[in-house]
Amino acid sequence: MDEEQLRQLIASLCILSKEESIPYKVKKKEKKIFAVNTISVLISSAPCEKLAYHLHQRWLSEENFTKIAAHIILQQQHMHEKDFNLFSCCLAHILSDFRSRHQIRKGNKLVFRNIVRAMLDFYPVYKEIDAAVSECLIEPMFTSLEDLINDDSDEKDIKTAAELIIDHGKTLFKIKSGKCDSFIVALRKHLCEGDFKPVTRRLILQAIDFWTYRWDSEIMPFCIKQFYEPSSSIEFIKNLKQTSRMLSESGRKESVV
Numbered sequence: 001m002d003e004e005q006l007r008q009l010i011a012s013l014c015i016l017s018k019e020e021s022i023p024y025k026v027k028k029k030e031k032k033i034f035a036v037n038t039i040s041v042l043i044s045s046a047p048c049e050k051l052a053y054h055l056h057q058r059w060l061s062e063e064n065f066t067k068i069a070a071h072i073i074l075q076q077q078h079m080h081e082k083d084f085n086l087f088s089c090c091l092a093h094i095l096s097d098f099r100s101r102h103q104i105r106k107g108n109k110l111v112f113r114n115i116v117r118a119m120l121d122f123y124p125v126y127k128e129i130d131a132a133v134s135e136c137l138i139e140p141m142f143t144s145l146e147d148l149i150n151d152d153s154d155e156k157d158i159k160t161a162a163e164l165i166i167d168h169g170k171t172l173f174k175i176k177s178g179k180c181d182s183f184i185v186a187l188r189k190h191l192c193e194g195d196f197k198p199v200t201r202r203l204i205l206q207a208i209d210f211w212t213y214r215w216d217s218e219i220m221p222f223c224i225k226q227f228y229e230p231s232s233s234i235e236f237i238k239n240l241k242q243t244s245r246m247l248s249e250s251g252r253k254e255s256v257v
Contacts, residue, residue, distance in 0.1 A: 006046045009039050010054050013072075017064035040075045052089030059118050060097075060111050063160075066121040074125045087129060091136075094118055098140040101147065113160045116144045120168045142172070142179050149186045155200055158190050162203035169207065170215035184211045202228075 016039075043051060055069045069090070076086050097104065097115045105112035119141045126134035149161045165172070165183060173180040184207070190196070191204045206228050213220040 001043070001046050003050060006043060006050060006054055009043050010058055013039050013068050014058055014062050014065055017062065017068050037075065040072045041079075043072070044076055044079055048083075048085035048089055052086055052093060055090065056093040060114050063110075063114055063117060066114065066117045069118070070121045070125045073122070074128065077129050084130075087126075090122070091126070091133070094122060095136070095140065098144060101144060105147075109154065109157065113148065113157060116141075116148050117160065117164065119144060120164050123168075124171065138175060142176060145172075145183065146179075149183055149190075153190070155194065155196050158187070158194065158196070159200045159203055162187060162200070162207040165207040166203065166210055169210055173211070173214065180211070184208055 055072065058065045059069045073086055073090055077084075094115075098119070101112060101115060104115065119137055123134060123137050123141060126137060145161060145164065148157050153161075161183070165180075165187070169180060172183075187204050187207055191201060191208075194200075196204075209220070209224055209228075213224070217225060
């Protein structure tokens with residue numbers, strides 16, 4: 001496989017990471033997994049250094065790509081159990097980005113957020129492949145997430161932090177419960193003091209609720225779980241729009257009077 005073919009296949013994966021559906025008559029989740037697995041097999045023949053380079057470029061620029069990159073690393077390891085080249089090359093990129101995080105953040109906050117996403121999405125995969133090696137990601141994960149929440153954060157930073165705590169908080173809590181508690185306290189402060197969009201505030205509240213019930217769906221009240229269902233989110237947004245429209249119309253009537 002030449003480099004242009006590799007680039008095109010990874011671009012296809014990037015498109016899949018953004019789209020909800022692919023044109024096949026099977027369940028959406030199943031067909032997406034099938035497509036990702038198929039392309040992952042195709043790109044496995046590429047030299048590991050080049051593959052790692054192109055994956056790295058994509059996970060830095062596309063926030064939805066980090067999970068797919070992690071999946072490719074895991075699948076590659078399952079296919080070639082004794083070959084750790086891709087595993088090692090991607091880890092080198094992650095640790096290099098962590099060391100340069102302050103400079104990167106000054107230049108591009110999106111890239112910094114994606115670096116944090118990559119670390120948290122990659123950690124479970126690296127732990128499954130080699131638990132000892134995965135420990136080198138622990139300190140970078142917590143340090144970067146703390147930077148994301150507390151250090152000159154904007155709304156997109158806080159939204160990303162809330163999403164990551166929702167997805168990975170259970171793992172973080174098991175590793176360093178006190179540190180995870182401090183993240184929740186910081187999110188509470190942002191919720192009270194920040195002038196955020198409803199979607200961001202909702203994600204912060206969801207992260208806090210997940211922490212309260214320790215990410216255990218068995219003990220979380222049904223009404224809380226239902227509140228965060230997609231259908232509930234859509235209804236929530238509709239109600240906000242209706243309320244806003246009613247207030248606007250009321251204001252116009254008062255001005256006429």
